[in-house]
Amino acid sequence: xxxxxxxxxxxxxxxxxxxxxxxxxxxxxxxxxxxxxxxxxxxxxxxxxxxxxxxxxxxxxxxxxxxxxxxxxxxxxxxxxxxxxxxxxxxxxxxxxxxxxxxxxxxxxxxxxxxxxxxxxxxxxxxxxxxxxxxxxxxxxxxxxxxxxxxxxxxxxxxxxxxxxxxxxxxxxxxxxxxxxxxxxxxxxxxxxxxxxxxxxxxxxxxxxxxxxxxxxxxxxxxxxxxxxxxxxxxxxxxxxxxxxxxxxxxxxxxxxxxxxxxxxxxxxxxx
Numbered sequence: 317x318x319x320x321x322x323x324x325x326x327x328x329x330x331x332x333x334x335x336x337x338x339x340x341x342x343x344x345x346x347x348x349x350x351x352x353x354x355x356x357x358x359x360x361x362x363x364x365x366x367x368x369x370x371x372x373x374x375x376x377x378x379x380x381x382x383x384x385x386x387x388x389x390x391x392x393x394x395x396x397x398x399x400x401x402x403x404x405x406x407x408x409x410x411x412x413x414x415x416x417x418x419x420x421x422x423x424x425x426x427x428x429x430x431x432x433x434x435x436x437x438x439x440x441x442x443x444x445x446x447x448x449x450x451x452x453x454x455x456x457x458x459x460x461x462x463x464x465x466x467x468x469x470x471x472x473x474x475x476x477x478x479x480x481x482x483x484x485x486x487x488x489x490x491x492x493x494x495x496x497x498x499x500x501x502x503x504x505x506x507x508x509x510x511x512x513x514x515x516x517x518x519x520x521x522x523x524x525x526x527x528x529x530x531x532x533x534x535x536x537x538x539x540x541x542x543x544x545x546x547x548x549x550x551x552x553x554x555x556x557x558x559x560x561x562x563x564x565x566x567x568x569x570x571x572x573x574x575x576x577x578x579x580x581x582x583x584x585x586x587x588x
Contacts, residue, residue: 317448317475317476317477317478317505317506319334319365321476322367322405322424322425322448323405323424324399324403324404324405324424325365325366325367325404325405326359326360326363326365326366326403326404327359327363327364327365328365330363330365331582331583331586332362332363332364332365332579332582333364333540333544333545333546333547333578333582334364334365334366334367334508334545334546334547335355335359335364335365335366335367335546335547335549335575336367336369336407336425336450336480336508336546336547336548336549337355337366337367337368337369337547337548337549337550337551337571338351338352338355338368338369338370338550338551339351339369339370339550339551339552339558339565340370340371340374340512340550340552340558340560340561340562340564340565341370341371341373341374341383341385341391341558341559341560341561342370342371342372342385342386342391342394342395343386343558343559344386344394345394345397347552347553348370348394348395348397348398349397349398349401350553351551351552351553351568352368352398352401352402352404353402354553354568354571355368355551355571356402356404358571358572358575359575362575362576362579364575364579366404367404367405367406367407367424367425368395368398368399368402368404368405368406368407369406369407369408369427369548369550370391370394370395370398370406370408371385371391371408371409371560372385372388372391372392372395372408372419372422373385373388373391373411374560375411375412376411376429376431382560383559383560388418389418392408392418392419392421392422392423393422395408395422395423396422396423399423399424405423405424405425406422406423406424406425407423407424407425407426407427407450408422408423408425408426408427409426409427409428409429410426410427410428410438410442411429411432411438412438413437413438413441416438416441416442416444416445417441417445420445420447423447424447424448425447425448425449425450426442426445426447426448426449426450427449427450427452427480428442428449428450428451428452429452430452430453430454430455430482430513431454431455433451433452433453433454433457433465434454434457434465436468439451439465439468439469439472440468440469440472442469443468443469443470443472443473443474443477444472444473444474446474446476447474447476448476448477448478449469449474449476449477449478450477450478450479450480450508451465451466451469451477451478451479451480451505452480452482452510453479453480453481453482453497453501455482455483455484455485455491456484456485458497459481459494459496459497459498459500459501460500462479462501462504462505463503463504465479466479466504466505477505478505478506478507478508478545478546479501479504479505479506479507479508480507480508480509480510480546480548481493481497481498481501481507481508481509481510481514481544482510482513482514482548483510483513483514483515483516485518488518488519489517489518489519489520489526490517491513491514491515491516491517491518492514493509493514493535493538493539495538495539495542498539498542498543498544499542499543502543502545506545506546507544507545507546508544508545508546508547508548509535509536509539509542509544509546509547509548510548510549511532511535511536511539511547511548511549512527512529512532512548512549512550512561512564512565512566513548513550513561513564514535515527515528515529515531515532515535515564516564517563525561525563525564526563527561527563527564529555529563529564529565529566532549532566532574533574533577536549536574536578537577537578537581540578540581540582540585541581541585543585547578549566549571549574550564550565550566551565551566551567551568551571552565552566552567552568553567553568553569555567
């Protein structure tokens with residue numbers, strides 16, 4: 317698909333990867349604006365096409381007492397403010413059909429969570445809004461099977477679809493990225509590598525998902541070398557106190573170094 321078709325998307329004429337980046341969840345206006353301002357400054361310097369990411373609600377939680385959000389419309393209005401203030405597009409995940417109609421008034425890209433990517437009514441509802449649809453590959457799905465998920469979008473009259481690889485279950489409490497799947501899925505749609513959730517360690521006895529954020533750099537560089545079109549990355553200025561997925565997020569003060577290295581690597585890869 318043509319990235320320039322996304323409202324306010326910058327640097328689309330270059331050959332850099334595009335970036336979906338922000339906090340796991342919208343915890344409040346101040347934190348969202350602070351994170352967005354930092355990412356925008358970095359991506360402008362490096363000329364990276366950037367979409368600000370933030371979940372307006374977290375419907376898939378390990379425990380009933382886990383943080384789910386600050387209120388749907390309140391969080392969506394914050395996403396719209398980020399977009400209007402910094403002139404960038406935004407992405408959020410949706411979990412049920414009614415979310416599509418609601419969130420369509422506020423964001424530019426819909427994300428279908430990995431656990432829900434086979435839910436036909438949800439995928440079709442997202443597609444019918446005309447928004448870009450980012451399909452997270454299910455942890456239980458083969459790369460080849462994502463052909464059918466993308467077809468649900470295109471058969472609904474929407475050719476604006478991405479696939480994001482967020483890892484595959486490796487036993488009960490670990491994930492692994494099978495880089496052989498990237499060229500397979502690129503036959504169906506542009507491919508993004510989620511370097512946050514592919515390092516999750518789910519199903520912990522505490523009911524709180526663990527992670528290996530110290531390996532984000534390694535997995536991201538491997539993804540760029542393997543030819544991914546985009547990188548998905550969650551970041552926070554204080555991951556230890558984040559209300560969701562703190563164990564997986566990259567500290568915000570490490571983001572510039574990582575993106576600088578990935579941009580340099582992308583330039584090398586583009587020579588081949």
